[in-house]
Amino acid sequence: MSDLGVVKRLRAAGCVFAEEEAELLRAAAAGPAELDVMVERRAAGLPLEHVVGWAEFGGLRIEVDGGVFVPRRRTEFLVEQAVALARPGALCVDLCCGSGAAGAVLLASVEGAEVHAADIEPAAVRCARRNIEPRGGLVYEGDLFEPLPAALRGRIEVLVANVPYVPSDDVALLPPEARDHEPLVALDGGPDGLDVLRRVAAGAAEWLAPAGHLLFETSERQTERAVAAVTAHGLTARVLEDEDRWATVVVATRDQGVCRK
Structure with a gap:
């Protein structure tokens, strides 16, 4: 042809x-x-990344299997903020990791980083293991914090949580590439799009190190409620935006006090 x-x-x-x-x-x-x-x-109608088997993300070629959430260009802004906050040797977690794109970039960009990642979707976990484990990280299958080693509790310095944040009623409005070919669990954030974030926020203070950071992506219209979701659990939040990539990121930081249980 x-x-x-x-x-x-x-x-x-x-x-x-x-x-x-x-x-x-x-x-x-x-x-x-x-x-x-x-x-x-x-x-x-299959996503191009599913057809060729990879996506370019953060300067890396990330393997993306069929049925796995495709890392978005705008999410590079989220990961750039995480890299900027991670000191050499930092303990980092990529939660709701999908293909493992964020964890792979952290391993490639932060000297000596210790990276753990988790996702509830088995196909995503299989894919993430190919992207993260050859670079020295570890990937677990399970719901949010549940599969993480207990030894990480209270020690995570940078927690990237690329949670789903599309309101349930809006999933049908997504482009067919996403709606028909990516797992619903990676898209649907509940009635207002923030259900999974609220669950992450509820556990973050327990898992973060003092002055540790939780970073997540949201939409501009959800920002106020997203900030309220993390401040309700004792985190201090700031909002960052990249207009060129239509990206809104919240950085929520645990104070130096005693970890709450």
Whole structure:
């Protein structure tokens, strides 16, 4: 299939960046037959990252299996803030880790970082292990803090929680790539989008080290309620924004006092 033929098929399927996608598909395909299959899958609506098997994130190539949440460009802003706060050798956790993109970047960017990651979705855990464990981190399967080693309690310096924050009624409004091909558990944040965040906030003070940080992404319209969710549990919050990436990040810090149980 010619380059023009690939571009035309992708454009007809509604791919806005057809030329760029065609180049990536051609580079990933082992030959014409595989390219044809990949173009067909992409034209059918599968996320490009699921078709080629990886996503570029934070300067790394992150493996992304079918059915696994695709790391977003805007989430690079979240991870950049985490990297900036992590001292050399910092104990970091990537909660709701998905493919493990955040944990992989922390390992690659923070000298001597100790990184643990967890997700409730088995397919995500399998994928995250391939992205994180070869770089020296550990990945666990389970619900939020539950699978983490007890020895981490009260010691986490940087806690990245890429929680789902789409309100349940808005999931149907998401692009088909996300709605039809990513796990609902990675998208649906409950009635107002903040159910999972509230659960993370409730446990954060117990797991964070003194002056440790919880970082998460939210939407602009949810910011006030998201801040209230973490301050209700004794954390001090500040809001950071990146207009170019449409990203809003909350950094919530535990005080130097005694860990509350």
